[in-house]
Amino acid sequence: MSSSPLRPSHGVAAYLQTQGYRIIPVNPEINGALGEPAYANLMAVPEKIDIVDIFRRAEFVPEIVEQAIKLGVGAIWMQEGVVHEEAAAKARKAGIFVAMDECLLKDHRARFG
Numbered sequence: 001m002s003s004s005p006l007r008p009s010h011g012v013a014a015y016l017q018t019q020g021y022r023i024i025p026v027n028p029e030i031n032g033a034l035g036e037p038a039y040a041n042l043m044a045v046p047e048k049i050d051i052v053d054i055f056r057r058a059e060f061v062p063e064i065v066e067q068a069i070k071l072g073v074g075a076i077w078m079q080e081g082v083v084h085e086e087a088a089a090k091a092r093k094a095g096i097f098v099a100m101d102e103c104l105l106k107d108h109r110a111r112f113g
Helices: 008-018 058-071 085-093 104-112
Strands: 051-054 075-078 097-099
Touching (some): 008 051, 075 085, 085 097
Parallel strands (some): 051 075
């Protein structure tokens, strides 16, 4: 997640936060965002993670998915333009729900208004 309000990751996270979701920023380049401390990677997050929303380029997805599998997250959401079939298959095999090349904000609005 970016700390810049101009970045899509920040906008999606801010929207989800207004909908009652707890957002935990993961980005080694920032100290925090949206009033929450940031962590360098998923393994550093000190609490249970339900959804991992990926805004990184495809070449970074396998490492993120590996961490998500180790942590037993329930869902991995790869935002629009983010596709990695091999990592998605691995996550699904581990029992994780995977959405790929979809916007979590758009899908949330479509389902819940």
